[in-house]
Every structure is written in structure tokens, then in C-alpha cells.
Amino acid sequence: MAKKVVTGKGYLIPWPLLRNYLSQLGPLLFFVAKNSNLILENMPAYKTRLRLHRKPWAYIKNESEFDSRKILKEEDYKDLPPLKNEPFLRPTRMCESDAPEIRAIAKKLGAGKLSDEKFAEAAYNWVMHEKKLIFKPLGGALNTFRTKGGTCLDQLSLLVAISRAGGVPARYRLYGLVPDQQIYDLWLGPNPILRETYDTLGFLEALHGEAELFINGKWVAGDPTFSPELNAGMGLPVTHFGEEPGWRIRVEGKGDIRFESFPAGFKHLMSGVLAIVQKSIDQINNTMNDLREKGEKILDEIGIEEYIRKNKKHFKPSIPSVSEVHAFRKKKKDAEEPFASSVLSEDD
């Protein structure tokens, strides 16, 4: 369980988050040193970027066709939802909920017209369907909106930003996780630096998370990282808002942190790592593109509804709360022992 929610605009990096990163830094540096020869393998990737006058860790594919501003019309920018300067509703680092296009998409998705629940579902579905998982330097919500997508954290930022722009409070949660074998093989297996670092740590800490949206008095989590076609390409179920993704096991504990804003400097934390394993990152991005293509074919063939229906067999219902279970058992007991129940109610 996350112990504390860090509010504020993120001028300082919260200690739990810093500690999580520091705990991973040692093993990472050790395996970078151990496998330093691998860095040379990145040379062709660096040269390509140099030729293009880009940073060594930059993502260099042209993403202009994926700029979501294209779907917005002039009227979408009119009568935008009001800005609010309250915690979990205000813009924060990497979460530009005050940007006109973010407010416009929130309006287009039903902010102010739909119930909070329906609007949250619409925002989640839009990010999940429209934005793709790409390993590249963190860009934040606006950058993700204007490009093909970004890392999981970028997608969370976009969902949080749209939610806030639409008047539904939203925050981040990062946690430790263990990927399933398929993801391990895809993301970590091919690169000895990543693989050995992970194998030493036993899990990934604070590198992935979910957006939490405040709906009907409760924080409901959504993780739009895997688009339907990526899920289909990997044979994973498509998850709805509020459901746990099937590609990882959550390892809760000290790595678990909830906060309002990404801290200053966070954006650049991962750039160095990306540069060290740039060749692998390019390969992973290519493989994910292939998987998305494969998934698209699957969804074209059977339709997303049928795919979801078939994969619903993997669905795990949420665990009822202790009080729900208690009430369920009491009701059952009362039904079995009507006399005892009536005696109790007289006492009451």
C-alpha cells in the first residue's frame, strides 16, 4: 500500500522516489561497467543521430502524422472547461492540463457533459487507443499528445492531464513490478546490462505506474500503456479502465509512491540510461511496432469485441473489501439462522 501522497508542484524530488532510483543506480552502473563493451555497439545509432543533429538518446522517427492536434477543429477550442488551481486539478510538471489542445480534447471527450465516470473511461480509452508505447526520452503530456506516443509515464501524464483539464482530479502512482516472461524476454532479455540489473534487483522499482482518477469518492486506477493492437499482438487481454493489466505482477512495498507532480529533473533521469542501451531501445521499439502490426491484423480479422470477449477469460474481478465480505457472510448467516437474526435485531 502506498504510504503517503506527495502533493505540490514537484520542486523537489520526494525522498521515496529518489531512494528508489538510487537503489537501482548501483547495480545499473556495475553492469554498465561490466558490459562496457556493449556501449560501442551503440555507435551506429549515435552516428545516425549526430548526422541528424540530434541528441544521442533522441527518438528520431518522424511522428508528425500522429499529432493529435489534427483531429481538433476550431470549435473544439471554444468554451473550454475552466482551469482550476487546486491540488490534483492544476497543471504540473509534464502534465500540461492548461494547454489549449489538452483542454480541447477533454471537452471533445465529454468533459462537463458526461458523468465523471464516463468521462474518465472515455479519456482512458482515447489515450489507450490513440497513443502508442515507445521508449524514448520523457516528453510529458503535451509532447505525447503531439506525437505517436511515449513511455508508459508519458501516457499516464496525458491521461492525468486530460482528466484534470476535464475537472476530474488525477494523480500518479508508481510501483514495483515483475514483468511476465514475454515482456522480460522483449524488454530486458536481449540486453545484458538491463537483464543483469533486473536479475540482481529482482523487480523493477518506480519505473512504471498508473494514473489514479478521483471518481465518485474513490481513486480509480487506469494504465493505458498497452494499446489494443499491442495487447492483441502479444496475446494479452485488453484492459478496461479500473482493471489490472495482464503483463506484469505488481510488487507493492517501499517502491510504491503516489504524487501530484513529477519532480524537477525527473524528465532527464532516464536519458542517460537510454543512451547507454540505445541500440537495444531501437530494437525494442521496432519489435513493438511489429507486434502492433500483428495485433492489428488479429483485431481486423476477428474484431476487437470478439478479441475482448475471448480474452475476458483472463479477467480477474476486483477483490471485495473486508466490509463487503463481512456483510456477505452476515447476510448468509442471517438467512441460515433467521431466529438468531431476529433476536439480534431486537437487541439492536
Place this chain on the structure above:
Amino acid sequence: MQKNGGVLRKRLNEKFSLPKNEWRSVDQLIFGAQNYFDMPKDSREKRNKAIIEAFNFHYDNNLFYNKFCKHRKISPQDIKSEKDFIKIPMIPDAFFKDYPSETPENIYKWLYQVSSIDIGDYNFNGNNLTQFLQWAEESLNGLIFHSSGTSGKFSIVFRDNITSTRLIHLLLKEVLFHITKLQDNAHFIYPGSTKTFLTGGHAIGKASELFDDKHRHFSSDKLLSLEIMKLMSTGQAKGLKEKLELKMIQKAMIKGRYKMIDLLQELEKKNEQIAMITFPILLWDIMDLMENEGITMNLGDSDSFIISGGGWKIHTHRMVSEDEFAGRIEKLFGIPKENYRDMYGMSEMNGAALSCEGRYKHLTDWIYPMVLDEEMEPLGFGETGRFAFLDPAGYGYPGFIITGDRVKLLEECPKCGKSGIVIESEVTRMKGAEGKGCGNLMRDLMAKKFNQ
């Protein structure tokens, strides 16, 4: 003194059995059957009745499972006969590690939320998870097992008194009374430590209570705490104390191999029967040592027998076949090949599959097994896929489970006429499923890197 195991069978029925007037349909099969290899003809009908009973019970008493069924639009009205069984909602085995965090209170709350029975109040005051598991077992009068935690998180399976009595009874009956004639003065041997909550060792420890202290032997009495298991499975040493503790356990385990060899030689001289249950890796290691030191025995004269279970990956890149293993046992221990068998089981299953002389694993009759394709649709006999099962012996939790194991099922054994659907050849893991196995963890514990 009786020589035919009559005393031990009687003790089994006294110590690990439920009163006959409390038997449900599944108990007639577990406690009522004399020999699981020779079940009455109507056992499949009894199994079907038991599964329907179990489904109705969990639907009515387990809110989590009730919601799960409602989500699938399945209710007891839909499950009337065997042809409906495929509709019964099954839980992925990964569910058993879905507890929110590894704190005693959260694990207990989670158990409360997902159990089919009321597990009572939480009043634990101890310090660590191992103490918590001890407390929980005592207060619940049951057994708690955890997996090897190869993913960094342990599966935790809680068995109430009814379920654990069924489990221990069936394991003992299967292991002791299906291979050769058990003698009343037989020695029960496990080359490991039973002071653990790790599934294999813990179940063996409980089962060994059938024997008196003079007739049960373990290679080590070191506590393999959950904290140490976590250290083993994730490599995350928390401090000097844990590192030292781990080193001491490893040393004790290594020393235990010599202790085992001495014990076996002593029993060989006395010509007393040995019933050894082991992970293949533990015995393989002992056999390596014997071969290096030129030690051989003749335990066949006392009609001794060996049962293994828990995975065949002896070395990281090498699988050893059951037959190869049997051959090595015959060569070094003088135990005939037919007196060595392997058993397949799962942490979540209250049933087992013991191999016959033809090396086919016969599932106990109350388990309804299925093989599923990638879309979780059932495949027929003879096809390879994901193993799933309906286990009506689970009382505290619904035993309707989808596993990560890859198997091929045959309706009957091609080599013998014994009862039971059989699992053919080696069991492997499905793509995407995490590695599993107490055996694997034990392999790591004994691995050379730790000897250094």
C-alpha cells in the same frame, strides 16, 4: 510386529482423516478408496457430483468467487453435469500472489477477502512473515504454503483443516501404499529441511508426523524462513545478518548430504525399509557425491523405494529423464527401477499424479483435468496445452485453477490398466508463465556458487 504396513495405514486413517459422518462426496474418493490406482467404476460419477457440490459451495460462500461467476454469467443452475464443467470459472494460479503487499495484516486481510470460509480475527503481534505464517497456521488450524517466489513475489495458498487433512491423507496414501508393500518399521526420509513453509518441504514435514521420531529423518533441521527464501529467489540480501544466515543454511544443507549417506548406509546394514521422498535435484546431488567417493548401496533387499517430485531441471540447461534418474538410482542404491517413481502436483491442487511403472503419471480420480489452448478453449485428449483442473477437495478456497504448466493428457494409460487420466511425458512451463518450483529453489540453494 506387523510387516505389511497395517499399523501405518491404521494410523493414517486415525491421524489424517475426517470423521465419516462429515464426509462429502469428494471424501468418499479420498478417504474411502484403498488404492488410487484401482478405483471403483463409479468414481467418475462421484467426482462429478463432488465438483458440482464444490462449485455450489464456493458460489454460495465466497464473495470473490461469487462475483467472478456473476461476471461470467454463470450460476449453479448452469452447472448440472460433466458437460457443463468447462463453463465453471477458473482462477489463474497467479491469483495466489495477488495479495496487496507482503505485510502480515495485508496478507491476512486478503486471505479473509478471498476465502470461502470465515478465517476469524487478526490479532498477530509478531515481527516477521515467518512468525506470521506460524501464527496463522495455529489460529486457523490449517496449513499455509508459499511458492518458491521466482518472480519476487510468493504465491500463498491457505488450507483450512478440512482441506489440509485431505491433502496430507492423499499424499501419504499415494506415496506409501502404491509402489510396494510398506513395512511397519519403514523409515521416512527427506534429504532437506522441513522447517519451512515452502510447499514441498512443509507438506513433507506435516506428512512425516505419521512416523515416530525414530523413523523419520531429514538432512537438516535449519529453518528456511520466508525471508531467506525471498533472498534466495530474488538475490536481494538485506544485510550481513541475512547473508550469514544464508551461508549457514547452505553449509548445513551441504553437510546434510553426508549425514544422509551415513544414515542410508546404517539402515542398509539393518536391512530396514526406506521410503524416501525428495526433489530430484537433492537426490541427484547426493548421487554425485556417492559416485565421486565410490559409494554404492543395496537398498533393494529391504524393498526400499524412492519418490521424487518438484521439477526435472537438474542443472540450468539440462533436463534429466525419469528413466535416466531411475537407472542411476538402481546403479547407486540398488533400488530396482520400478521402486522409483515421480509424482506431479501443484501448490494449489489437492490431488496428485504418481507415475506407474511405465512412467505415465496417473491423476487421482477426483481431479477433473483439462488442457486449454491459447484462448483458454478446451483441447481434447492427446493434445498439448495449458493444464487446468477442477479440484473439489479445496474447501477454504475454490480449487478451480488454470496453471502455467504445459501438458498432454491421455484418457487412459497406454502402459498399464491402472485407474486415472494420465499425464504424458515431461511437464514444462507455458510461454509467459514464470518459472516455478521448490525444486528449482533447492537447486539454487545447493548450487556451487554458494559453496564457494
